[in-house]
Amino acid sequence: MGPGPRHGGGPGGHFANPKEKANDTRGTLKKLWGYLKRQKKGLMLVIFIVLITTILNIAGPYLLKYAIDNYLIGQVNFAGLAKVLIAMIIIHFAAAGFTLIQQWIMIAVSQRSIKNLRKDVFHKFQTLTIRFFDTRTTGELMSRVTNDIDNISNTISNSFLEIISAVLSIFAVGIVMITINWRLALICLCVIPIVIFLTKKIAKHTRKGFRDRQKHLGDLNGIIEESISGQRVIKAFTKEKELLKTFSKKNKLMQKASNKANIASGLMGPLMNMMNNLNYGVTAFAGGILAIYGMVSVGTIAAFLNYTRQFSRPLNQIAQLYTTIQSALAGAERVFAVLDEIPEFEDTEESLPLSTVRGEVIFKNLHFRYLPDIPIIKGIDIHAKPGQTIALVGPTGAGKTTIINLLSRFYDFHKGSITIDGKNIRDIKKRDLRRNLGIVLQETFLFSDTVKENIRYGRLDASEEEIIEASKLANAHQFIHRMPHGYDTEVSEDGASLSQGQKQLIAIARAILSEPSILVLDEATSSVDTRTEIQIQEGMLKLMKGRTSFVIAHRLSTIKNADAILVMNDGQIIEQGTHRELMDSRGFYHNLYHSQFGNDALSI
Numbered sequence: 001m002g003p004g005p006r007h008g009g010g011p012g013g014h015f016a017n018p019k020e021k022a023n024d025t026r027g028t029l030k031k032l033w034g035y036l037k038r039q040k041k042g043l044m045l046v047i048f049i050v051l052i053t054t055i056l057n058i059a060g061p062y063l064l065k066y067a068i069d070n071y072l073i074g075q076v077n078f079a080g081l082a083k084v085l086i087a088m089i090i091i092h093f094a095a096a097g098f099t100l101i102q103q104w105i106m107i108a109v110s111q112r113s114i115k116n117l118r119k120d121v122f123h124k125f126q127t128l129t130i131r132f133f134d135t136r137t138t139g140e141l142m143s144r145v146t147n148d149i150d151n152i153s154n155t156i157s158n159s160f161l162e163i164i165s166a167v168l169s170i171f172a173v174g175i176v177m178i179t180i181n182w183r184l185a186l187i188c189l190c191v192i193p194i195v196i197f198l199t200k201k202i203a204k205h206t207r208k209g210f211r212d213r214q215k216h217l218g219d220l221n222g223i224i225e226e227s228i229s230g231q232r233v234i235k236a237f238t239k240e241k242e243l244l245k246t247f248s249k250k251n252k253l254m255q256k257a258s259n260k261a262n263i264a265s266g267l268m269g270p271l272m273n274m275m276n277n278l279n280y281g282v283t284a285f286a287g288g289i290l291a292i293y294g295m296v297s298v299g300t301i302a303a304f305l306n307y308t309r310q311f312s313r314p315l316n317q318i319a320q321l322y323t324t325i326q327s328a329l330a331g332a333e334r335v336f337a338v339l340d341e342i343p344e345f346e347d348t349e350e351s352l353p354l355s356t357v358r359g360e361v362i363f364k365n366l367h368f369r370y371l372p373d374i375p376i377i378k379g380i381d382i383h384a385k386p387g388q389t390i391a392l393v394g395p396t397g398a399g400k401t402t403i404i405n406l407l408s409r410f411y412d413f414h415k416g417s418i419t420i421d422g423k424n425i426r427d428i429k430k431r432d433l434r435r436n437l438g439i440v441l442q443e444t445f446l447f448s449d450t451v452k453e454n455i456r457y458g459r460l461d462a463s464e465e466e467i468i469e470a471s472k473l474a475n476a477h478q479f480i481h482r483m484p485h486g487y488d489t490e491v492s493e494d495g496a497s498l499s500q501g502q503k504q505l506i507a508i509a510r511a512i513l514s515e516p517s518i519l520v521l522d523e524a525t526s527s528v529d530t531r532t533e534i535q536i537q538e539g540m541l542k543l544m545k546g547r548t549s550f551v552i553a554h555r556l557s558t559i560k561n562a563d564a565i566l567v568m569n570d571g572q573i574i575e576q577g578t579h580r581e582l583m584d585s586r587g588f589y590h591n592l593y594h595s596q597f598g599n600d601a602l603s604i
Helices: 025-072 079-128 130-134 137-179 182-188 193-231 231-236 240-266 270-294 300-341 398-405 430-435 451-456 466-471 477-481 500-513 530-546 578-584 588-596
Strands: 362-373 374-385 389-393 417-421 436-438 518-522 546-551 564-569 572-577
Touching: 025 079, 025 300, 079 137, 079 300, 137 182, 137 193, 137 300, 182 193, 182 270, 182 300, 193 240, 193 270, 193 300, 231 240, 270 300, 300 430, 362 398, 374 398, 374 572, 389 398, 389 578, 398 518, 398 546, 430 436, 430 572, 436 500, 451 466, 451 500, 466 477, 477 500, 500 530, 518 530, 564 578, 564 588, 572 578, 572 588, 578 588
Parallel strands: 389 546, 389 564, 436 518, 518 546
Antiparallel strands: 362 374, 362 417, 564 572
């Protein structure tokens, strides 16, 4: 097979993962706001209710000031005190009710926003190139879709509302304090620049820590995902201890990053409490001094002490939320990095349809490389006439599978052209191109669904009779029929409950059902026994009749009747001809053929 990269491997493998983006708080916040602002009605309603709640909370201390100055100083007026007390009770109950309502609305707004974000990320995955998935682990990508988005969701649900409430409270309480007594107000407001200074200092350390933590979490998820899916290999080679060491190493890095971020963010709470208590004490002391000189009333001091708490609380919230938001922004950067990826090629208005296909395929002077300095395909020329079977053979790494990837436009070639019936595949609509290709890859993937639905994936409108007919042609009907529920038997994730040969038979039936114009078999029979292979070949001959077929052969005996055999090595075609012609020339193919029959275990 060609050197095309594997999932999580390929050119560079894990080390090909792109570096974390530079810190772009403003850009990330702007993108998040783009999702929130779609819920304009909900946000406006929340802001309105928060405003009402803020006014109600401010009214409480003001009524306390009014009651002390008018009904307690001098002659006590119990009737007036009772009225004020009832009013304060009503206000506090109303504030609590509005707080509950605004939380309900904000949860709905945030969840709708996150739903759109999650949908966009999943949709983006469907548009990205195979190269993108080849250079990232499944666990790392899953971490972005699950952990990072959940982190954003929790922050928006809880923090966004608190920020709005805190900002409105600070402005409203500040204005009321200045209105009541500007001297005491200035003393309280002096705490703001100190809080801003401390928040910025601590945030410098927390942001990088949270970003590193999210990255290491993605690495951990990758190891966990691979350890679960690769249990058979791990146990077969007794690599449990080595895997535990790798996991422990990554887990320790995760711990260090988490400690750094959490310790830094944990400083904010104690520092803010210290500032709040200091501010409360200074306000009380200054109010007492002013009261001695008759510059403020006792009720004013009582109200200010309450307002000091109300003023300090949102400042404390903002400082605490600032560090919490660092974690969400670190996750958001990773999520938006996916959304910012360049998608797979898109159809244009000039893209041509591909309906009736004769099957003439021409590769002309084709060049391709996975990495800039390492050419994989070097000036390939292939001409497949309609209905011909073209076999590609050669040692591992020769570029055979790469040819298939280029024909399918899983990767795009750098130079040359590929045409189908005279149309450049770059000018053909993507859906039409791939719909006319029936591909059976060496690595078979089955979905967690019934056997029937896995076969029907080739053509969703196929009837049950057509599914059974395709299975019979692929020689899969007998073993499917013997399964507990036949075609309705549930297949576990990636067909783990089936043998590799059975999975390949189902994949072949899926390709047969799609009724392709051009057939591509990438070592499709490499995982079945010789007897089954012979039976499959009979079905394949029926399927390939009248169709242009490209066959990557593992066993050279299976392509003896091909119209043309192309022998590849090091990204070039070094020999071509029929089986008889190549055997008579006693060249590279001749040596491969005799090497294989001399030792069947030799991998070609």
